[in-house]
Amino acid sequence: MQQRKPTIHDVAREAFVSRATASRVINNGRGVSEQVRSRVNQVIADLGYIPNPAAQTLASGRANVIELVVVAYDADVARFGVHPYFSRIVAGMVSALYGTDTRMRVHVACETDAAELLERVAQTSSLGAVLVNVPALLAAQFHERRPRAVSIGATAPRVPAVEAENVQGARAAVGYLHSLGRRGIAAIHGPASNTCAASRRIGHLDAIHELGLPDLAADGDFHREGGYRAAAQLMRLHPHIDAFFVACDLMATGAIQAITASGRRVPEDVSVVSFDDSVIAACSNPPMTSMRLPVEEMAAAAARALIDGSVPPCWRRIFPVELVVRESAGPAPAVPWQARRPLSRAGGPSR
Amino acid sequence: MQQRKPTIHDVAREAFVSRATASRVINNGRGVSEQVRSRVNQVIADLGYIPNPAAQTLASGRANVIELVVVAYDADVARFGVHPYFSRIVAGMVSALYGTDTRMRVHVACETDAAELLERVAQTSSLGAVLVNVPALLAAQFHERRPRAVSIGATAPRVPAVEAENVQGARAAVGYLHSLGRRGIAAIHGPASNTCAASRRIGHLDAIHELGLPDLAADGDFHREGGYRAAAQLMRLHPHIDAFFVACDLMATGAIQAITASGRRVPEDVSVVSFDDSVIAACSNPPMTSMRLPVEEMAAAAARALIDGSVPPCWRRIFPVELVVRESAGPAPAVPWQARRPLSRAGGPSR
DNA sequence: TTGTACGCGTTATCAG
DNA sequence: CTGATAACGCGTACAA
Numbered sequence: 001m002q003q004r005k006p007t008i009h010d011v012a013r014e015a016f017v018s019r020a021t022a023s024r025v026i027n028n029g030r031g032v033s034e035q036v037r038s039r040v041n042q043v044i045a046d047l048g049y050i051p052n053p054a055a056q057t058l059a060s061g062r063a064n065v066i067e068l069v070v071v072a073y074d075a076d077v078a079r080f081g082v083h084p085y086f087s088r089i090v091a092g093m094v095s096a097l098y099g100t101d102t103r104m105r106v107h108v109a110c111e112t113d114a115a116e117l118l119e120r121v122a123q124t125s126s127l128g129a130v131l132v133n134v135p136a137l138l139a140a141q142f143h144e145r146r147p148r149a150v151s152i153g154a155t156a157p158r159v160p161a162v163e164a165e166n167v168q169g170a171r172a173a174v175g176y177l178h179s180l181g182r183r184g185i186a187a188i189h190g191p192a193s194n195t196c197a198a199s200r201r202i203g204h205l206d207a208i209h210e211l212g213l214p215d216l217a218a219d220g221d222f223h224r225e226g227g228y229r230a231a232a233q234l235m236r237l238h239p240h241i242d243a244f245f246v247a248c249d250l251m252a253t254g255a256i257q258a259i260t261a262s263g264r265r266v267p268e269d270v271s272v273v274s275f276d277d278s279v280i281a282a283c284s285n286p287p288m289t290s291m292r293l294p295v296e297e298m299a300a301a302a303a304r305a306l307i308d309g310s311v312p313p314c315w316r317r318i319f320p321v322e323l324v325v326r327e328s329a330g331p332a333p334a335v336p337w338q339a340r341r342p343l344s345r346a347g348g349p350s351r
Numbered sequence: 352m353q354q355r356k357p358t359i360h361d362v363a364r365e366a367f368v369s370r371a372t373a374s375r376v377i378n379n380g381r382g383v384s385e386q387v388r389s390r391v392n393q394v395i396a397d398l399g400y401i402p403n404p405a406a407q408t409l410a411s412g413r414a415n416v417i418e419l420v421v422v423a424y425d426a427d428v429a430r431f432g433v434h435p436y437f438s439r440i441v442a443g444m445v446s447a448l449y450g451t452d453t454r455m456r457v458h459v460a461c462e463t464d465a466a467e468l469l470e471r472v473a474q475t476s477s478l479g480a481v482l483v484n485v486p487a488l489l490a491a492q493f494h495e496r497r498p499r500a501v502s503i504g505a506t507a508p509r510v511p512a513v514e515a516e517n518v519q520g521a522r523a524a525v526g527y528l529h530s531l532g533r534r535g536i537a538a539i540h541g542p543a544s545n546t547c548a549a550s551r552r553i554g555h556l557d558a559i560h561e562l563g564l565p566d567l568a569a570d571g572d573f574h575r576e577g578g579y580r581a582a583a584q585l586m587r588l589h590p591h592i593d594a595f596f597v598a599c600d601l602m603a604t605g606a607i608q609a610i611t612a613s614g615r616r617v618p619e620d621v622s623v624v625s626f627d628d629s630v631i632a633a634c635s636n637p638p639m640t641s642m643r644l645p646v647e648e649m650a651a652a653a654a655r656a657l658i659d660g661s662v663p664p665c666w667r668r669i670f671p672v673e674l675v676v677r678e679s680a681g682p683a684p685a686v687p688w689q690a691r692r693p694l695s696r697a698g699g700p701s702r
Numbered sequence: 703t704t705g706t707a708c709g710c711g712t713t714a715t716c717a718g
Numbered sequence: 719c720t721g722a723t724a725a726c727g728c729g730t731a732c733a734a
Contacts, residue, residue: 005474007710007712017720018721018722019722020715020723023712026712031720032719033720036720051712052711052712054405054710054712055711055712057405058403058406058710058713058727059711059712059713059714059725059726060714060726061713078446080442080445081443082630083630086438087432087438090431091430091431091433092429094429094432098459101471103456103457104457105456106441106457119401120452123403224633250634254634257638260637279631280630280634282575283575283604283605283631283635284635286608287608358728370705370727370729371704371705371707371730372704372705382704384704402728403726405727406726406727406728407727407728409712409726410709410710410727410729410730411728411729412729
């Protein structure tokens with residue numbers, strides 16, 4: 001029973017109409033009598049007809065596909081799977097696409113291939129592209145050719161983007177640690193090349209200047225190993241450290257392990273506040289206090305913007321970063337911290 | 352400079368050949384003189400010509416796309432992003448596809464939509480489909496219509512699949528705990544409906560029967576919360592518990608939190624061995640001893656099978672599950688555990 | 703080795 | 719409101 005798939009031609013014949021009319025019914029087009037429409041729909045159901053996507057794309061010039069283009073941090077593309085950041089993006093897009101007939105196509109490149117990949121993707125006729133970790137220059141070039149693109153995270157000015165309040169989030173994290181009475185607050189930053197990491201770096205500097213704290217910091221790699229190394233090194237250099245602000249969950253797990261290995265307790269001796277609030281934060285022991293980056297929502301917003309219509313240049317959607325208190329830093333503050341509020345002021349919620 | 356994209360027609364004209372010849376060059380077809388071939392390739396480079404995938408698909412009937420079809424555990428499709436299992440599959444496929452011009456298209460449904468989604472996917476012309484968590488009946492129906500399908504994990508007999516030695520892995524985990532001197536070994540199983548969880552359940556039963564251990568067990572949901580609840584409940588009912596075998600990493604993190612909350616220490620008072628060895632295992636505190644499920648390799652193998660050629664019915668590829676010793680269970684055994692070896696025998700590596 | 707001619711399944715433009 | 723008919727861009731028997 002390997003009979004060939006029914007085509008629009010079969011539908012038209014069985015329903016005694018032309019292919020044009022059948023096409024109108026399929027696409028909910030205007031100007032078809034109710035009688036004909038229902039007859040055609042009946043035939044479609046009987047035959048189990050499903051339009052050929054390739055033919056639709058070819059004829060109409062548009063495809064029901066969103067391209068997800070990721071440039072991996074490392075040379076090794078497989079590490080794509082290790083960092084929860086990426087899976088949260090996939091999840092966010094999936095839920096935005098759920099219920100629609102739009103699908104996501106995944107492309108991953110490392111930095112050396114990125115230009116070539118973007119070139120190819122730019123040629124395809126799709127609903128648009130979601131750019132992740134694409135260098136600003138490449139993103140700008142891509143956007144010039146295909147305006148239907150949204151970057152996740154900061155990028156070139158004209159390229160549409162969803163962003164998070166990384167600076168404010170980092171400030172709030174340090175402020176929170178300060179409010180707990182911590183004064184030896186060290187930072188473990190992300191890679192220098194990463195834009196999100198750069199913003200968190202700025203927020204951290206802001207805060208320590210404002211609070212008159214020393215700048216104890218080391219760089220990590222956004223992975224557990226780097227977090228472990230950085231924490232161990234910082235504690236060796238500065239034994240009085242009593243808190244860490246860590247630029248991502250994964251590094252924070254490494255930091256917690258290093259703290260524990262040094263004989264200190266979390267949070268009694270050393271407080272830890274991380275950034276991301278991925279699934280790993282809740283799974284840590286003790287569960288991590290973390291600045292929540294709403295990655296799923298950001299990715300979903302990017303996908304929806306692409307589905308809903310054209311995205312103007314310079315389009316921005318900014319997402320707040322919020323403190324999620326668990327156990328790794330200590331007790332909840334009497335007054336909830338707001339990312340936007342000046343650190344030196346106290347007071348109730350600003351909205 | 353929004354000139355329209357060059358087509359194969361342009362290439363043919365510029366190279367003074369017919370479209371057929373240009374097509375042959377593009378597809379590395381046989382029977383083109385070296386002279387003509389290089390001339391055409393030169394023109395292709397000059398024009399920046401890239402074939403239109405939709406037209407290629409339409410004309411040839413095959414597409415450079417692999418469908419990833421996932422049925423979510425829960426009603427909420429977004430939890431897709433929470434469990435590392437799925438991101439590891441994506442990562443494995445991505446690395447298998449890296450360097451090829453084949454891409455992955457992602458489809459996620461919950462159980463109620465699964466049939467309809469599979470129906471649609473079956474109609475598309477693609478290289479094939481990777482099925483994840485698709486119920487056996489639906490998988491069988493799908494496979495009947497489109498033989499180019501591979502399931503990740505056990506499924507209907509005729510449907511090609513990559514599988515892991517879940518039974519042996521679970522046996523080995525319990526055996527390992529026993530070898531550490533633990534006798535109050537409790538199990539936290541996965542959902543009853545999940546086939547992988549069922550296999551691990553069997554392996555656990557095998558082991559405790561063989562070792563003469565009591566069957567202390569509870570069911571979880573493959574999430575942290577369920578692991579926490581199950582561990583807490585089991586320890587309340589059986590205070591003498593001194594070890595847990597947990598059917599996945601995520602639940603194990605919950606278990607460790609529950610153990611810690613009860614005032615016990617890991618691994619001094621209670622040993623924990625989990626299943627999966629996802630990124631979470633290494634990030635746990637203490638780092639988890641876990642049975643490594645090579646999910647990335649399995650997914651990559653599935654993708655490669657689809658790329659390389661047709662997959663015969665009943666095709667199977669079995670992957671070993673290996674003990675990865677970290678700190679949550681205790682010290683490494685004098686003799687490394689082998690998943691395949693009978694539990695009662697001692698001895699060296701079997702291969 | 704190369705070219706001709708047709709078909710892939712659908713959309714879209716015009717007439718009627 | 720409906721029906722011819724021409725694209726859409728490419729692959730591929732078949733002929734030369």
